Amino acid sequence: MLLNILLLSLQISLLGTTLAGNILIWPGEGSHWLNVKVIIDELLKREHNVTVLVASGALFVTPSSQTSLTFETYKVPFGKERIEGLIKELVLIWLENRPSPSTIWRFYQEMTKINTDLHMVVREQCDGVLKNGKLMEKLKSGKFEVLLSDPTTLCGEIIALKLGIPFIYSLRYSPASNIERHCGKVPHPPSYVPAVLSELTDQMTFADRVRNLISYQLQDYMFETLWKTWDSYVSKELGRPTTLCEIMAKAEIWLIRTYWDFEFPRPYLPNFEFVGGLHCKPAKPLPKEMEEFVQSSGEDGVVVFSLGSMVKNLTEEKANLIASALAQIPQKVLWRYKGKKPATLGPNTRLFDWIPQNDLLGHPKTKAFITHGGANGIYEAIYHGVPMVGVPMFSDQPDNIAHMKAKGAAVEVNINTMTSADLLGALRTVINDPFYKENAMRLSRIHHDQPVKPLDRAVFWIEFVMRHKGAKHLRVAAQDLSWFQYHSLDVIGFLLTCVASAMLLVTKCCLFSYQKFIKTGTKIKKG
Amino acid sequence: MLLNILLLSLQISLLGTTLAGNILIWPGEGSHWLNVKVIIDELLKREHNVTVLVASGALFVTPSSQTSLTFETYKVPFGKERIEGLIKELVLIWLENRPSPSTIWRFYQEMTKINTDLHMVVREQCDGVLKNGKLMEKLKSGKFEVLLSDPTTLCGEIIALKLGIPFIYSLRYSPASNIERHCGKVPHPPSYVPAVLSELTDQMTFADRVRNLISYQLQDYMFETLWKTWDSYVSKELGRPTTLCEIMAKAEIWLIRTYWDFEFPRPYLPNFEFVGGLHCKPAKPLPKEMEEFVQSSGEDGVVVFSLGSMVKNLTEEKANLIASALAQIPQKVLWRYKGKKPATLGPNTRLFDWIPQNDLLGHPKTKAFITHGGANGIYEAIYHGVPMVGVPMFSDQPDNIAHMKAKGAAVEVNINTMTSADLLGALRTVINDPFYKENAMRLSRIHHDQPVKPLDRAVFWIEFVMRHKGAKHLRVAAQDLSWFQYHSLDVIGFLLTCVASAMLLVTKCCLFSYQKFIKTGTKIKKG
Known part of the structure; x- marks a missing residue:
């Protein structure tokens, strides 16, 4: 296996010497940026010139000192705090109204509100580039060969089309898989493909399937309304009547940030590549002090605990509740936490502002991972075969944990309702029941x-698009069909009309013959 | 690119040293066997022990002197001539009734007849193994880890299940993609995925889409009736009530013998791998005499002509017609033909009993390929970027040529109606119009x-199944659903009933209130 990986890296890196092009990046925020940054670093290694378009008010996408990477900063009328505020609001909505049959309506109402705000921010970003004549001129003269875009932050596709270059998407999913389904034309049979945010799996009862179908419809309704507001903007920018969906469909390749170790198998199209876990890599040695703490755990090993980069602190009550559960396990715990030290913190638990998460998860002493369920972190756990306790909070996190639960590699604890005993029980289960470790290892084997x-x-497909100026041979003809043509409704309607007409004709003929026969019979009788 | 291929071969061959297992093959006939043989040779190179189950009456699958490959011959009550006869009959049906709106009904009637005969032969093959207790015992003790089967020759799946081992399919397609759609659960939207044998492309007019939908229905009807006859056989063999489709769905991986250089993009599932052209390889030098003939063509180059391994001769009239067309081009022609030398044969044309087709197609002097349109030959032309004149005769050949025509790499000539001028015109077009060469080269670049x-x-996926004892993580949950569950008909029915009930209730309430109101009004008036 190692030899396999080594040789492939060699192959790819050697191939790279034959290519060197100009690549433009339209990044997303938060973990989306962390993920695309890994692709960027690989592209830089392969000697491409990479330029990132970054808003002056971006939160995570910050120009680094990396000299080989170009950041093109454009002005926007908002600051970092605006994004930070929206994220906080988003987390709050989720914590208060996490979708369940009783809260679903309120949840989607709140989500529509905050999404409207998010789209306003994106619109301002979009204006920041498209209405900046000087920047657009500079980009045009930049001779870019491809644009890599995150479609959850719209506008990348418009910029690409204005520059006349092909574009590639990198995404985990869109609400109701709306972009993938309606623009990308990927079939998502609601009978076994769970709607995103629904926390359902591919094994659904009848009631689940009812809920799933409703989830699709609700999300479609909510988000399509929002996306529709872009149609006139896009048409104006491109100088012809079009829709956002129509231009999104032009993505040459869709790099999906999952794979079948994590995702439930479902239909997809030839221009979809499932590249989940692309950021994963073997563990590096830990800092000396941390290694000593880990080694001090002896046979019991350690537990790694992080709620991700977006949520920094918890309420004091929640932190104490968690700390007291952690204090009761024989393992040592490394907890990434910036808040006030909880009073109940046990001697086995150490707080860190930051942890080398991947290196810790790859450490042979690591027994379990307490995670908020971000896709990046889950993939690191899969890569190293570590079972998880999921404490999901918002966005795709509850869904991600539902996936890991279904695959037998995680136990979930509800952050709102959990007690110390719940967390303790969950931890003991994933650590002591070999079922979870076995499944985590199985997923790891699949991943590797x-x-x-x-x-x-x-990287192959990005370079493919550069070499061939697109990947049109992978584009389904469905994208030229209207929705009723796609579903063959016109053909079915026509055939039903034919059958009905034929039946009518036959009935008329029969009736006519019958009447003729009756008349003739009467005449004969009379005669 | 070359470096890429070299390194990958190195990687795969090195990986191979870590594995060596026992593989059982249930082969198809004709070109199916030629294709699977390439996989077998690669598996042998990687030091696996491969055993091929071969019927005593097999036509193409003949035990070779290859010592590393084991042939397990089982007795069947038919000889080679039976298969040969059926193939002749099949070609004749096609030549006389090639599906068109006017002949489609007769064509499917004839096809059903011959398919019934073919299934009888397959049933005899199946009995030859399953009812041979000694052979089954031997196979059981053979410790096979996987069975590679061609599902157009049924029974591989039954043998695998009886031996308790996973199985993999290798196929081009099944009629109406029936196996892939109904058993494999791959969505085939009839609005843009052309039915096999329909000769349609992914760009369809309304009339085409009507024809396509009807093609699917007709083929479904014809072939499902045939396949249904297997259900009781399978149930009896496996000792439990089941269906052929249910057990076919258990295929771990589906190796499809096309790729997006040849196929129109369409949805597929994670356990489908498109490995079209796996037999293609760089050209080797030609035999001395042949090379001299090719070189003698000078600037004009040569044309390669073969109607494949299944059709050996033509009528004298047809052969003369073809020869006289060939005599009029400036190119030299290498024609694989075993029949009587046509009187009109020009001095530029040379007949051969057999030609090294791949080496000729890869020769820099080759300008065009006249082909019957077998998938193997077409892939060699794609690999080497040679434009084609298609003279399809039966089975997937008309469809294959339709694909190449749509992709701009071929011109078709109808073997039934063609004149010398037609063939000459087609040849001149693909040789002199750069459009065809450019498209052939484009497909070649995509392929490479x-x-x-x-x-x-x-080979990777065959070995994956051996390493992991299956590939269950790629199996869609759709396979556990009935057809009405899969299409959410029960859920839609339930929701419609709910809506209807709610509407009824509201109407009743309104009516009741209204009547109450009227009554009260009347009482008041009366009062």
């Missing part, structure tokens, strides 16, 4: 046993 | 530019 590593596949 | 070569991918 691919013909080509996810990062190499992502 | 894949992250992993088709043959390596095929």
